[in-house]
Amino acid sequence: MMTEIGQAAKQASRILRRTDxxxxxxxxxxxxxxxxxxxxDIQKENKRDLSLARGMGxxxxxxxxxxxxxxxxxxxxxxxxxxxxLPDPVGEVAGMWKRPSGLMxxxxxxxxxxxxxxxxSRPNVTVDAAxxxxxxxxxxxxxxxxxxINSNMILxxxxxxxxxxxxxxxxxxxxxxxxxxxxxxxxxxxxxxxDIVIPxxxxxxxxxxxxxxxxxxxxxxxGVCHIYVDEFADLAMASDVCFNAKVQRPGxxxxxxxxxxxxxxxxxxxxEMGKRFQKAGVELRGCPRTLEIIPYAKSAVESxxxxxxxxxxxxxxxxxxxxxxxxxxxxxxxNHTEAIITKDYNRSRRFIAEVDSSLVLVNASTRFNDxxxxxxxxxxxxxxxxxxxxxxxxxxxxxxxxxIAYGDGQLRD
Amino acid sequence: MMTEIGQAAKQASRILRRTDxxxxxxxxxxxxxxxxxxxxDIQKENKRDLSLARGMGxxxxxxxxxxxxxxxxxxxxxxxxxxxxLPDPVGEVAGMWKRPSGLMxxxxxxxxxxxxxxxxSRPNVTVDAAxxxxxxxxxxxxxxxxxxINSNMILxxxxxxxxxxxxxxxxxxxxxxxxxxxxxxxxxxxxxxxDIVIPxxxxxxxxxxxxxxxxxxxxxxxGVCHIYVDEFADLAMASDVCFNAKVQRPGxxxxxxxxxxxxxxxxxxxxEMGKRFQKAGVELRGCPRTLEIIPYAKSAVESxxxxxxxxxxxxxxxxxxxxxxxxxxxxxxxNHTEAIITKDYNRSRRFIAEVDSSLVLVNASTRFNDxxxxxxxxxxxxxxxxxxxxxxxxxxxxxxxxxIAYGDGQLRD
Numbered sequence: 049m050m051t052e053i054g055q056a057a058k059q060a061s062r063i064l065r066r067t068d069x070x071x072x073x074x075x076x077x078x079x080x081x082x083x084x085x086x087x088x089d090i091q092k093e094n095k096r097d098l099s100l101a102r103g104m105g106x107x108x109x110x111x112x113x114x115x116x117x118x119x120x121x122x123x124x125x126x127x128x129x130x131x132x133x134l135p136d137p138v139g140e141v142a143g144m145w146k147r148p149s150g151l152m153x154x155x156x157x158x159x160x161x162x163x164x165x166x167x168x169s170r171p172n173v174t175v176d177a178a179x180x181x182x183x184x185x186x187x188x189x190x191x192x193x194x195x196x197i198n199s200n201m202i203l204x205x206x207x208x209x210x211x212x213x214x215x216x217x218x219x220x221x222x223x224x225x226x227x228x229x230x231x232x233x234x235x236x237x238x239x240x241x242x243d244i245v246i247p248x249x250x251x252x253x254x255x256x257x258x259x260x261x262x263x264x265x266x267x268x269x270x271g272v273c274h275i276y277v278d279e280f281a282d283l284a285m286a287s288d289v290c291f292n293a294k295v296q297r298p299g300x301x302x303x304x305x306x307x308x309x310x311x312x313x314x315x316x317x318x319x320e321m322g323k324r325f326q327k328a329g330v331e332l333r334g335c336p337r338t339l340e341i342i343p344y345a346k347s348a349v350e351s352x353x354x355x356x357x358x359x360x361x362x363x364x365x366x367x368x369x370x371x372x373x374x375x376x377x378x379x380x381x382x383n384h385t386e387a388i389i390t391k392d393y394n395r396s397r398r399f400i401a402e403v404d405s406s407l408v409l410v411n412a413s414t415r416f417n418d419x420x421x422x423x424x425x426x427x428x429x430x431x432x433x434x435x436x437x438x439x440x441x442x443x444x445x446x447x448x449x450x451x452i453a454y455g456d457g458q459l460r461d
Numbered sequence: 462m463m464t465e466i467g468q469a470a471k472q473a474s475r476i477l478r479r480t481d482x483x484x485x486x487x488x489x490x491x492x493x494x495x496x497x498x499x500x501x502d503i504q505k506e507n508k509r510d511l512s513l514a515r516g517m518g519x520x521x522x523x524x525x526x527x528x529x530x531x532x533x534x535x536x537x538x539x540x541x542x543x544x545x546x547l548p549d550p551v552g553e554v555a556g557m558w559k560r561p562s563g564l565m566x567x568x569x570x571x572x573x574x575x576x577x578x579x580x581x582s583r584p585n586v587t588v589d590a591a592x593x594x595x596x597x598x599x600x601x602x603x604x605x606x607x608x609x610i611n612s613n614m615i616l617x618x619x620x621x622x623x624x625x626x627x628x629x630x631x632x633x634x635x636x637x638x639x640x641x642x643x644x645x646x647x648x649x650x651x652x653x654x655x656d657i658v659i660p661x662x663x664x665x666x667x668x669x670x671x672x673x674x675x676x677x678x679x680x681x682x683x684g685v686c687h688i689y690v691d692e693f694a695d696l697a698m699a700s701d702v703c704f705n706a707k708v709q710r711p712g713x714x715x716x717x718x719x720x721x722x723x724x725x726x727x728x729x730x731x732x733e734m735g736k737r738f739q740k741a742g743v744e745l746r747g748c749p750r751t752l753e754i755i756p757y758a759k760s761a762v763e764s765x766x767x768x769x770x771x772x773x774x775x776x777x778x779x780x781x782x783x784x785x786x787x788x789x790x791x792x793x794x795x796n797h798t799e800a801i802i803t804k805d806y807n808r809s810r811r812f813i814a815e816v817d818s819s820l821v822l823v824n825a826s827t828r829f830n831d832x833x834x835x836x837x838x839x840x841x842x843x844x845x846x847x848x849x850x851x852x853x854x855x856x857x858x859x860x861x862x863x864x865i866a867y868g869d870g871q872l873r874d
Contacts (some may be wrong), residue, residue, distance in 0.1 A: 451853075
């Protein structure tokens with residue numbers, strides 16, 4: 049079954065790669081209309097998933113993420129319209145130059161081809177991912193969580209109807225119609241048809257995909273994000289930024305997990321910052337020098353430094369100088385997002401130059417590492433490996449370039 | 462041993478990524494001088510490899526490739542100087558924009574980190590690859606062919622001396638000091654330290670690397686390049702281009718392997734073209750319609766269409782229209798290089814748009830798919846997977862970009 053799905057996706061991609069923007073946008077806009085028109089059908093299937101999940105005792109946070117209420121459907125339709133409004137990256141000529149031979153050589157942006165998208169729970173991701181892949185000229189094979197299978201199947205049906213009605217290839221969007229986990233393994237072996245796999249979910253899912261895939265994988269394992277409060281920081285700004293980075297939404301990958309404080313700032317900064325965190329329910333786990341200043345913090349253990357807490361927990365370390373902060377980030381960081389708070393020009397430059405993360409910020413919250421916030425217009429995931437696209441991936445990151453050359457009979461000597 | 466090599470490479474890469482252009486160029490220029498000054502030492506070690514290879518009965522073409530004579534050493538030194546003269550891609554800001562939040566967001570080019578380079582035979586590749594990796598700010602682990610081990614070890618020694626003398630990290634360039642094939646497998650498991658693997662060699666080596674690597678691989682299996690002679694071709698130009706693409710250097714990946722001829726051009730084009738190929742010793746393997754026109758051609762079998770002959774052999778097929786040519790390329794091509802010969806504007810546009818290859822040419826020889834010929838200034842290999850860099854890879858393709866952001870206290874709502 050998976051081989052047939054792979055072949056169909058490949059064939060659809062051959063049509064998609066030469067489909068113009070107007071046709072793709074028409075399909076996206078019709079999908080948005082149909083999602084709202086077919087609300088009852090969708091919610092009926094979604095209720096089947098919800099009642100099965102309730103029977104299996106799914107946690108209430110998971111139930112929330114599984115639910116397609118009116119508000120979620122509205123935001124899914126809005127998302128489709130927003131993607132339709134974004135520029136089409138395909139066909140953009142990224143430079144053209146003339147060679148001594150007279151050959152005109154250029155690079156033109158093309159779709160990747162077929163994308164395998166593997167994710168957990170939330171059925172709204174089915175529509176988001178389909179929209180981004182379609183707009184960038186790729187066909188997509190979607191393997192969602194087993195608890196969302198009925199919701200995903202009805203969503204696929206509606207998306208396909210819109211594809212057919214607008215003259216697009218029906219198999220451009222395919223949901224794997226099974227909850228069998230073996231289907232994931234089979235998908236990961238389709239290197240003949242699938243160009244790239246993007247997993248989205250917990251560390252376990254991502255590790256499974258990386259270890260079993262013969263197809264290149266774009267992924268991030270975890271975000272262990274640091275803010276370094278320099279000796280020359282504006283401490284009021286440092287307090288606001290660190291508070292925002294930890295507390296505004298602690299369960300996401302770009303939240304701060306470790307705060308590094310220069311020893312010359314620590315005595316003035318930590319007592320008030322500690323109180324502010326304490327009030328917000330943040331559990332602090334400090335190094336010995338932190339505990340001297342805020343004795344109510346817990347003592348940090350080695351495993352706290354590389355931890356992605358995804359919770360109201362923060363590791364805190366006092367460092368003797370900037371080198372110690374950079375070494376700590378190099379050793380324990382995840383190449384995701386790091387920020388420095390400083391008023392010193394040279395230190396800001398050094399931090400930007402030396403920190404090896406997908407986003408490096410000066411005087412701003414780590415929470416900005418997100419395709420929308422950085423201005424990419426969309427986001428299908430964040431990549432913390434350096435290949436292809438480092439950091440948040442928008443439409444352009446779902447494409448590549450090929451070389452083109454115009455000649456008049458050029459030969460190699 | 463391989464783990465220690467991986468760790469050392471990672472540490473060296475941390476220094477390299479903030480090394481300025483002048484220091485890298487100084488090291489490259491000193492390497493060039495030393496290669497020529499230490500000629501006798503190098504050739505002594507190379508003779509050891511050559512006499513061992515002779516004993517093992519290595520083919521004479523292989524012996525040639527293994528030999529470091531004065532001319533080869535001179536061209537290796539020239540290559541180092543040319544790489545020194547190329548612009549440094551690291552630090553280039555690829556766009557910067559202001560967000561509504563006031564955050565200034567940009568993309569800056571950074572090295573990939575650590576590159577694993579696995580290749581066969583030719584010891585000059587050791588120096589070429591080291592130069593490109595160093596210039597692009599990456600450290601490199603080089604695993605060459607076992608028959609070149611003594612040559613590679615002395616080259617590493619000389620490169621390292623130049624690194625030390627110019628204050629660069631000594632472990633930026635490392636040759637794996639063993640002929641044990643298990644070292645390749647160990648290298649492919651160093652995903653903690655190595656960011657990317659580039660294999661260069663025969664299909665067997667490349668398959669082995671892809672199947673055993675947990676690190677992303679940039680590679681191409683084979684080049685099955687096509688030229689489509691359209692019904693509206695300038696037939697004199699078509700003859701010159703096809704002859705050049707097949708005969709000028711048949712043993713390379715960008716040589717033509719299959720010629721597709723529109724039926725309306727075939728009767729006029731094939732008789733003379735066939736004779737020209739025949740005279741040059743090219744064996745022709747034709748479809749039935751080809752055999753009607755040039756009966757001295759052999760009859761092509763199914764396995765000829767996807768074949769990379771790398772020899773004076775050419776598959777020839779007469780097609781009824783452009784669709785049949787495009788379908789043939791889609792089915793049997795390797796996404797490497799294809800060309801159309803035509804005077805028709807719309808057909809040139811259609812070919813450029815629809816052919817899914819790393820280089821698509823109009824009216825020029827497939828032999829131009831090469832980093833130097835396309836103007837990249839250098840080439841470390843050709844990538845026929847679409848991830849990261851599709852086509853020839855120069856210095857820029859050995860880098861990636863990270864996001865940077867300058868703020869004044871920005872918080873997420």
